[in-house]
Amino acid sequence: MASEDGQDNDEILLHLYMHDYFIKNNMHETAASLRREASVPDNSVQIDHPQGILKEWWSTCSDIVLKEYSEGETYAQMSDHMMQTEENQNTDDMLQQHQVICDQSLGFFTKDSKFHVSGKCHTDLHHKFLCCDFSSDGKLLAIAGREEKVLFWNTEDHNKFVTGESHSLPISDVRFKPNSTMVATSSYDKTVQIWDSAEAGKSPLKLQGHGDHVLSLDFHPRRMNLLCSSDRNNEIRFWDINQGSWTHIFKGATKQVRFEPRNGKLLATSSGNVVNVFDVQTYKLYAVFKEHDKEVQSICWDPDGKHIISISEDSARLWSVSERKSLHELSSTGNIFQCCTFHPWNWKFWIIGGYRSFELWNPFESNKTLTIDAHKELVSSLATSIEPEMVASTSYDKSVKLWASP
Known part of the structure; x- marks a missing residue:
């Protein structure tokens, strides 16, 4: 089902999850850019995940996504940041x-x-x-x-x-x-x-x-x-x-x-x-x-x-x-x-x-x-x-x- 402005509900939800991830990982400029370009709604995503639900989604599906799609600058920035975040985890974790x-x-x-x-x-x-x-x-x-x-x-x-x-x-x-x-x-x-x-x-x-x-x-x-x-x-x-x-x-x-x-x-x-x-x-x-x-x-x-x-x-x-x-x-x-x-x-x-x-x-x-x-x-x-x-x-x-x- 589409919303009044023509966006699919799944697309809106994906944008919300992306915005949630950017905010929780201090990527505020990217979050602001996404909000402007994708008309992200003002409501927040209430997910009990310290780095956003998109972190979990990306870690599971990145192999498929990267092989099938060529992403723009925003997605590349997101991928680089996620890989850097994973590399910085402590040894015990x-x-x-x-x-x-x-x-x-x-x-x-x-x-x-x-x-x-x-x-x-x-x-x-x-x-x-x-x-x-x-x-x-x-x-x-x-x-x-x-x-x-x-x-x-x-x-x-x-x-x-x-x-x-x-x-x-x-x-x-x-x-x-x-x-x-x-x-x-x-x-x-x-x-x-x-x-x-x-x-x-x-x-x-x-x-x-x-x-x-x-x-x-x-x-x-x-x-x-x-x-x-x-x-x-x-x-x-x-x-x-x-x-x-x-x-x-x-x-x-x-x-x-x-x-x-x-x-x-x-x-x-x-x-x-x-x-x-x-x-x-x-x-x-x-x-x-x-x-x-x-x-x-x-x-x-x-x-x-x-x-x-x-x-x-x-x-x-x-x-x-x-x-x-x-x-x-x-x-x-x-x-x-x-x-x-x-x-x-x-x-x-x-x-x-x-x-x-x-x-x-x-x-x-x-x-x-x-x-x-x-x-x-x-x-x-x-x-x-x-x-x-x-x-x-x-x-x-x-x-x-x-x-x-x-």
Whole structure:
């Protein structure tokens, strides 16, 4: 939707974030220039980030932005200042940010709502993680993000190994093939690639055909050769991985795609502020959920395949798929919601990742939540292992944490 002077709301918000960054980093002349040239509104951006929310956005997306766009003098000034700011961070902060910390926490959601932390392990890999997924047996956790490789972490012996680089741009999503050591990755380089964690040195199978950034993918729970992916053009592709080619194309997903976990008869997708549910056999819409005001960032099925939770920046919603309606809504109340998953031993509890924290929510009882400090920056993704019972979280703070229930 455009404003009265013709500016798109997203463009206005971007300018506000840019102005907020310049002000917080004492770049007042640049801020004044931007305000004049872009007609930046007088209202301020209330973001709990000492250097502005744009610092976090830039650090995550700069690889893509710099490869695709040629910026003017203002953007170059912003980039130079951000790099200088990062170089001036003290040594302790840099060492802490450049570690992957895997915390094994006991008592993820005990009756007394307490945490009991034990054990840590470290690696030298240092980049922001955007996505993660457990293998079916919970023994492996696949983690990926800004770099073009996949980190596999063995949850039993704590050994870790990394694939060689194959994508040319950051990885947007990673999913294990059910009951397998194989994972698929989607990337901003417009490709889908399939890796075997049992053969880390082997080159991945590359699936090409998307015309824009591939933002999500998922394996079918029963049809082992069927893979689904979606791109920024709202295009969904079904792939036969045995043949290495796509079998069907239709519209209806940008941000995320997830098959119903029991039999895979339905596919849930997010596109803008809408959640779509498609019949996998006919490719026709089964249900459409439109009650989010902002873009849907994440969707997740419960293990029974009866409910979907969807997350936008300002709210979470629980949907009944068979009834085709919203059952419950939770406001973010000032936090920034980003991702979601269900609790590993009680699916009626949902875990919502936000800025630095988790919200544990049982919508069947009330809209009250338990807030848990989890990371130092935005929680970028969550994954659940049912057996053994674990939850993994990744964050823009360059850490991945493993939480285990009692």
